[in-house]
Amino acid sequence: MSTQVPETETETEPEPEPEPEAESEATDAPEAEDQDFGAETRRRAQAALEKADRTVELKVFRYDPEVPEKEEPRFDTFTVPFKKGMTVLDALMWARDSYDSSLTFRHSCRQAVCGSDALFVNGSQCLGCKTQVADLADKGIPKTVRIEPLPHAEVVKDLVVDLEHFYDQMEAVEPYFQDEDLPSGLNEQRQTRENREKIKMSTRCIWCSACMSSCNIAAGDNQYLGPAAINKAYRFAMDDREGEDLKEHRLNIIEQEHGVWRCQTQFSCTEVCPKDIPLTEHIQELKREAVKKNLKFW
Numbered sequence: 001m002s003t004q005v006p007e008t009e010t011e012t013e014p015e016p017e018p019e020p021e022a023e024s025e026a027t028d029a030p031e032a033e034d035q036d037f038g039a040e041t042r043r044r045a046q047a048a049l050e051k052a053d054r055t056v057e058l059k060v061f062r063y064d065p066e067v068p069e070k071e072e073p074r075f076d077t078f079t080v081p082f083k084k085g086m087t088v089l090d091a092l093m094w095a096r097d098s099y100d101s102s103l104t105f106r107h108s109c110r111q112a113v114c115g116s117d118a119l120f121v122n123g124s125q126c127l128g129c130k131t132q133v134a135d136l137a138d139k140g141i142p143k144t145v146r147i148e149p150l151p152h153a154e155v156v157k158d159l160v161v162d163l164e165h166f167y168d169q170m171e172a173v174e175p176y177f178q179d180e181d182l183p184s185g186l187n188e189q190r191q192t193r194e195n196r197e198k199i200k201m202s203t204r205c206i207w208c209s210a211c212m213s214s215c216n217i218a219a220g221d222n223q224y225l226g227p228a229a230i231n232k233a234y235r236f237a238m239d240d241r242e243g244e245d246l247k248e249h250r251l252n253i254i255e256q257e258h259g260v261w262r263c264q265t266q267f268s269c270t271e272v273c274p275k276d277i278p279l280t281e282h283i284q285e286l287k288r289e290a291v292k293k294n295l296k297f298w
């Protein structure tokens with residue numbers, strides 16, 4: 001499903017505490033504990049909001065195909081106390097823990113390493129854990145932060161998208177070292193300093209899929225390998241240790257109909273990559289290598 005929906009907003013506030021029932025008996029212990037936990041959470045959220053110098057409003061895309069009343073896409077607004085140093089992921093976690101435990105998004109490392117929390121924030125792809133809320137606003141004072149799932153991917157629930165297609169494209173370029181000439185015994189397989197320098201940036205990919213989501217070509221051509229997969233092909237094609245035959249094999253893969261020649265040098269992938277990989281540059285270099293391979297007199 002697409003995230004391009006008319007905005008229907010739901011203001012989400014900490015729910016009022018239920019009135020204590022007179023003479024009610026706690027017959028179900030776990031449920032009673034849950035209620036206590038919920039009430040305590042709401043009390044803490046309210047107190048934090050009252051104490052906060054500043055707050056920020058998160059407008060968060062919501063969609064759950066498994067719950068009839070939530071299968072119509074909408075935006076929920078959560079007010080979150082803003083602290084300097086807070087990331088978009090921190091703010092989302094606060095909203096989830098304080099207002100709605102069903103708010104769904106991926107995250108793991110919280111330090112731009114695992115690549116699981118790529119989101120579409122204020123109209124741009126980024127990692128939630130690497131994006132400071134303050135950086136999204138003029139003069140560091142945030143007002144509203146709009147958070148959506150990555151465009152051009154199927155939404156599974158709320159901010160979670162299906163990355164199966166992205167992984168298939170990565171897999172298509174055989175993203176693993178293949179050696180024709182393994183050294184014997186315990187001998188190391190050395191790489192020159194210069195060659196390591198050449199491929200250094202391409203090795204930084206964390207498979208977040210932000211680049212693929214930002215690419216207009218990938219949006220229009222579902223079979224396009226995409227910037228991340230081509231960068232992965234670059235990482236191995238340019239590694240001197242694999243040898244010329246494997247390099248040719250890799251160039252054949254990226255030269256296919258939906259490979260490098262689809263790229264129109266729009267730089268959107270390079271702009272959003274959270275690891276600063278010069279993706280467009282790598283794609284252009286592979287184009288040059290492919291041409292050289294095909295020119296017999298080169």
Ligand code: SF4
Pocket residue numbers: 204205206207208209210211212227228231272273274275276277279
């Ligand atoms: S190339 Fe950059 S944007 Fe693309 S998947 Fe890798 S880390 Fe993410």
Ligand code: FES
Pocket residue numbers: 107108109110111112113114115116117127128129130
């Ligand atoms: S949580 Fe791992 S990259 Fe953001």
